[in-house]
Amino acid sequence: MEKHVLALQLSQILGEEFNRDWIYEHIEIPKQEKMGDLAFPCFKLSPALRKPPQDLASELAPQLKHDLFENVQPVGGYINIFLNQQFITEHTLKQILTEQENYGKHTFGEGKTVVFDLSAPNIAKPFSMGHLRSTVIGNSLANLAANYGYETVKINYIGDYGTQFGKLLSAYKNWGDEEKIRANPLAELTKIYVKFHEEAKENTLLIDEGRHWFKKLEQQDEEALRLWRWFKEVSLEEFEKIYQLLGIEFDLTRGEAYYNDKMDATVELLKEHQLLEDSDGAKVVRLDEEGIPPCLIKKSDGTTIYATRDLTAAIDRFNSYSFDEALYVVGHEQSLHFAQIKHVLNKLGFNWAQNVKHISFGMMLQDGKKMSTRQGKTILLENVLKEAIQQASDSIEEKNPQLRNKETVARQVGVGAVIFHDLKQDRRNDVEFSIEDMLRFEGNTAPYLQYSYVRAQSILQKGGFKVDASNPFLSDEKAWSLIKQIRKFPEATAKAYKEYDPSQIAKYLLDLAKTFNQYYTHTKILQGEQQDAKLTLVYGFSLVLKQGLSLLGIEAPEEM
Template sequence: MEKHILALQLSHILGEDFPRDWVHGLIETPKQGDHGDLAFPCFQLAKTFRKSPAEIAKEIAPKLQHQVFQQVRPVGGYINIFLNQSFIADHTLQQLLADPGQFGSLQFGKGETIVLDMSAPNIAKPFSMGHLRSTVIGNALANLSEKCGYETVKINYIGDYGTQFGKLLAAYQKWGDEKSVRENPIQELTKIYVKFHEASKEDPSLIDEGRSWFKKLEEQDDEAVKLWRWFKDASLEEFEKIYRLLGIDFDLIRGEAYYNDKMSDTINLLKDEQLLVDSEGAQVVRLDEVGLPPCLIRKSDGTTIYATRDLTAAIDRFNNYQFNEALYVVGHEQTLHFQQIQQVLQKMNFSWAPNLKHIPFGMMLKDGKKMSTRQGKTVLLEQVLKEAITRAEKNIEEKNPTLANAGEIAEQVGVGAVIFHDLKHDRRNDVEFSLEDMLTFEGNTAPYIQYTHARAASLLEKGSFRLKDAVTTFDDELAWPIIKLVRNYPVVVENAYKDYDPSKIAKYLLDASRAFNQYYAKTKILESDQQQARLTVIFALTVVLKDGLNILGIQAPLQM
């Protein structure tokens, strides 16, 4: 609100050549409190007004007047604005207390639907740390979307089809042992898949065997289908254990194979639009006009490729959900693929094709290199989660051995640590796997935020705080940083959604936690003449901490 008021006044003072949006974009938030709460730099005005920035600042500052401005100071080429702390605090706290559960909720997405393609592990392969990113980023984006008023549909598009499964079937025929696979399906299937990959380097004919088995699968060969279904069911059962630990569920779990008998309709549509072109025995859609390589639709041996299935899936999803946006939370190495998919759909004259958005993210690296199942270089997510929970249990046992529900809280803390370690990074950056960094319970971590929330909740309990006793009148300058952060929460939510960037929420939560701990260290909260007012501020902080953690898919324990 304050930035909009300031931008409106400045635009009016400066004249029609300086529109409000342009002015708003220049307004800064000073890092140092003695420089004010907001600042406007006048340097870009010097050429137009033929005056120094300092002169312009001195002329404009006295003209800025509003009840939200406590003081306006020209300092060099800047106009520094100090806000009316009492007015802002009262307005913010009244707004939050009116409906704490809805604070920060926005309505610009009301009546619209967003479909998210996320997680998407491959069957018969371990759920590795490499799959964590799509899963937790996708879940956080779904939560952000709902916070902004959208209906969301979370789809786990399981990788259960393609040439790699032909390789797996061929590998099982050569080296598979039914008893071993039934006892430990993922581990055994991964072992023979890796063995197949290594053996094919010496014997390239194995690749042809893999293609042959995939062709059998496409043609619904009884043995191929029976094995494939067994591998799929066993995999889904293992995946569900991971999702339960992460606290993530889906509106729809569907594999690529679901579209096996529906791809012919897509291919016929492409034919009707005269978009299919023969190329060395295969069929492609040319995309020369947009500077992209051809999109392969059917291979020379007649089998389909995942582009064919993704086209079919996109059409099916729109028919079912009439989405306003479809977000594909998939690593950046698939950028070209999604550019091709969108362009092919546009050439097929689907008006909704521009609403498909690839949300890329960096890789999870190990020792600076991409993790790879076929090379046997993976870190299993389930093992990491269990290790995180074990360390949390030890930490609780050392610091709070009498804590009730210690096992449940250890799980919330351990799992939260793993999720936050991913989401605190800009999603576009690669993340180096480090168990030590991930499971540190101090610094820029989820346990630090969770502990802050628990400490604040403990104060509220000790002070017997009740909403009906809340006090919004404000005369506590030390609490001002917390008030500003609470007030800014809806803006952070909106920016995180618009940039598809959960790390903005993570960074906000760290800032809010630091602000509380600094306040806690300097202020006597209980048994003071301002106890209720200070507890009201702390209650407001717990609201945004809990809500922000929930958006990231992390629990906020009341005790630790």
């Protein structure tokens, strides 16, 4: 609120040349509280107004007056604003007590729909750490979108089609053992898939055999279909175990193969728009004007490629949901592919193509290299989750063996640690896999945040706190830093979704918890005057922390 008031006042003083949104974006938070609570750098105005920033600060500061502002000072080229602590403290705590779980929610997206394409593991392959990123980033973004007011549709677009399945079918016919696969499906299927690529280095005929089996699959060969359906069934059963551990649900799980009988319509549509061209026997859509390579629609042997399916899927999703945004949470190595898809949709005359967005992210690396199933270099997510839960369980047995619901808490803490280790990173950066860092239970981790929440709950319980909007409000300078952090929550959630960046919430929560723990260290909350008021502040902190963790897909245990 105070940033909006400051931006509005400055825009009114400065005139139309400097609009409110531009001013708002340039308002800063001073690193030191002694420099104020807000600051505006007049250096940004100086070139246009042809005045030194110091002079502009001195001219503008006296004109800024509002009940929210306790003091306004020109300092160098900055306007430093000290806020009315008592007014803002009372307003913030009253807002939290009134809104409860709705604090920090927005209505900007009401009446609009966002479709998410996330997770998307490949059948017949184990769920590796490489697929964790799409899963948890996409889930968090969907949570943020719902918090923003949007209707969300989460689609798990399973990789169940393509030439790799011809290779897998060939591998099964050569080395598959039905009993072993039924006993341990994904491990055995991965084993023969890796063996195929190893053998193909020496025996190039295997590649042709893989192509032959994929063609049989496309032609609805009975044996190829039976094996493919079996592989898919056992894979989905294994994936569901992972999603249950992560606490993630989807609105729709659909494989690429769903679009097999719908792609002809897309190809015909491309022909009608005279977009298809021959290229060495293949069918492509040229994108020379866009400065990128052509989009391959059909290979020279007549088989389709995943671009054809993605075009068909995008059209189907718009027809089904009339989405306002379609977000594809997929690694950055697919950037060219999604650029091609978007441009082809544009050429087809779909105005909604501009709202199709690729939300890219960096790779999960192992020893500085990309994980690869075909080379047998991958780390299984299920194993990492189980190890995290076990370490949490061991910690509970060591520190609090009498804890109730120990298994539930161990799962909440262990799984939370894995999710947070990913989401605290900027999604655009590569992440080096380190189980040691992931499972650390101190520092910038989910267990640190969860323990801060448990500490707050313990204080509230001991103090007999009850939610009451008539509770006396706080007059305590020690609480000011925490009030300001709590007050940032609505802005932090909005910004995180606008920039499609869950790491902003993760970093905000770390700052929030650190500020709370400093307040706890220096304040006797359950002693002295204003106990009810101090408990109201603790309640506000715990509510915001729990809400923030939920946006990341992490649970907040009541005890640890």
